[in-house]
Amino acid sequence: MRFKADEISSIVQREIEQYKTHLDVAEVGTVMEVGDGIARVFGLNSAMAGEMVEFDDGHATRGLCFNLEENSVSIIVLGEDSHIREGMTVKALGALLEVPVGEAMVGRVVNAIGEPLDGKGPISTPHRRALESNAPGVAERQPVKVPLQTGIKAIDAMTPIGRGQRELIIGDRKTGKTTIAIDTIINQKGKDCICVYVAVGQKESSVAQVIEVLQSHGAMDYTIVVVAGSSDPAPLQYFAPYAGAAMAEYFMYEKGQDTLCVYDDLSKQAAAYRQMSLLVRRPPGREAYPGDIFYCHSRLLERAAKLSAELGGGSMTALPIVETLEGEVSAYIPTNVISITDGQIYLVPDLFFAGVRPAIDVGISVSRVGGNAQIGAMKKVSGSLRLDMAAFRSLEAFAQLGTDLDKATQSQLDRGYRMVELLKQPQYQPLDIFDQVMVIFAGTRGYLDTVDRNEVHRWEEEFIKFMRDEEVEARKLLENQKKITDEVETALKASCEKFSKRWVHAHTSETQTVGS
Known part of the structure; x- marks a missing residue:
């Protein structure tokens, strides 16, 4: 049998083209000791800090290179380490931890x-x-x-x-x-x-x-x-x-x-x-x-x-x-x-x-x-609130000494107590920012000064309901402008005064009913 040169050359060429030049090479190490979620591994000389590795424990448990030492690498075991034994093979994955x-x-x-x-x-x-x-x-x-x-x-x-x-x-x-x-x-x-x-x-x-x-x-x-x-x-x-x-x-x-x-x-x-x-x-x-x-x-x-x-x-x-x-x-x-x-x-x-x-x-x-x-509205109404509350705490400590207080100091103390009550809030009941602005506006402008401290929470609930149901225009004006302009302030003051009169009337009626 004779071979033709062109047939042989075509076969050789095809074999060369199909020859795999990429070898699947992975750096491996050996477990020296393991415990408390940490494995010390000999080898892995080219490992990077934070590089992922895989243990040959039958569960494909993964770990992360944490400490690179002179003769070993300390690896954090991501998961259960009870399957890992001394002498097991560890393979570097050449990638960082991803989620x-x-x-x-x-x-x-x-x-x-x-x-x-x-x-x-x-x-x-x-x-x-x-x-x-x-x-x-x-x-x-x-x-x-x-x-x-x-x-x-x-x-x-x-x-x-x-x-x-x-x-x-x-x-x-x-x-x-x-x-x-x-x-x-x-x-x-x-x-x-x-x-x-x-x-x-x-x-x-x-x-x-x-x-x-x-x-x-x-x-x-x-x-x-x-x-x-x-x-x-x-x-x-x-x-x-x-x-x-x-x-x-x-x-x-x-x-x-x-x-x-x-x-x-x-x-x-x-x-x-x-x-x-x-x-x-x-x-x-x-x-x-x-x-x-x-x-x-x-x-x-x-x-x-x-x-x-x-x-x-x-x-x-x-x-x-x-x-x-x-x-x-x-x-x-x-x-x-x-x-x-x-x-x-x-x-x-x-x-x-x-x-x-x-x-x-x-x-x-x-x-x-x-x-x-x-927002501009909250910045305006709460401008001095933090300082006022800090001053109230100092004043409260002073008042506990039993000292007689002048009228101005007593009124400052009374407003402070009401603002503390106003800033209380039940858990898992976040309040809309515009409701917050209206409530703090009323408190800092003195519309709560005549309300009993124990009634502040009820006052707040009824006031927010009143503003949402009856004073829609005033609330909408605040939402649109997001600032306390002269127009918004006038509208809020009118609403607060209207509600205050209603509150006093309702509270007086309740007191008379209880008295009778």
Whole structure:
């Protein structure tokens, strides 16, 4: 048999074209020891900090390179480490940790790596985003000047929050910190704002109650809940806030939407990070926290911003929560987070247990954005409210000494007591911003001075109903102008005087009826 040269050359050419030049090469290492969610691995000499790895344990368990040492790599195990044994193979994946993001996440309850926990089936989304990403630079931001109303009178009037701001909620346990955050989420209904609630180190029963409240108020329609409960491993508690930020960033960058992130709470995240750092033998600093604990929180909170118009104008507003012990605001983690944020809302146990809820200490609470985060009407009516309330607290302490007070001081004290009652608010009942303006207008202009302190809440309810049902024109004028112009002030004064006469007449009739 003779071979033709052209046939042989065509076969050789085809073989060369089909020859695979790409070899599937992966860097592998060997597990030396494992325990407490940390695996020490020999090998992986080219591993990057934060790179994902996969254990050959039959469950495809994944981990993350946390500490790069001279002869080994300490890896955080993302999930159950009971299947991992000494001598097992570990493969580097050459990618950083990512979480699923997108519209499919809205209304779902997920863990720190985006896996569903609500029993509603898998989440189908083509979008993924790195857990960690750089915060936008100064040139990529614009000033915070659009209000993000919480629906809470004491906050919207005295410590307002703007879209893109970072406002710390701080106080002892059981003082209503989570309630403020949940009220703010509920108040975003119909305002085209995607909310992310991140529960770190909370009891599962407490998180279930929060989810139930959000569902009953229709807030889950625009909310993502990220849960790393108290029974979850420390790595998941550490990653959860970053995962929540990544999910919000998708809407901020890709859709140009406003978002709100609640981190509840960062003191538990710091404790989880300390646990991980001590396990990999990083040198402990103050209170045994690692030296980069400040960076841990700053790189999270700096991702909150109001983006420039060129980048779509989206925003991320951050409401971090920090728990204090016995009101110790000067402790390590609280001072760290205070220095990163644009203000703080400080809740006091004494006021809380005295029935003043929200229990906000107006002396320490502050918003560094201030009036820029308020509509003109609220800025006008609440201008001196914060100073007046702080002065009232000092005057109240003085009056408790039993000193005789002159008429002017006594009237100032009486108005202060009524304003305290007026600023009280039941939980999960956020108030429309224009209702807030009208109520505070009436209180600061003295229309409540003759109302009994115990009747203030009832007066407020009836006044809001009266303005909505009967004084429609005055309310509509305020809504349209959003400022206290001479025209609006005249209309509001007329409405307040009309209601005051009706209140006095009705109250007098009630008293006579009870007397007879």
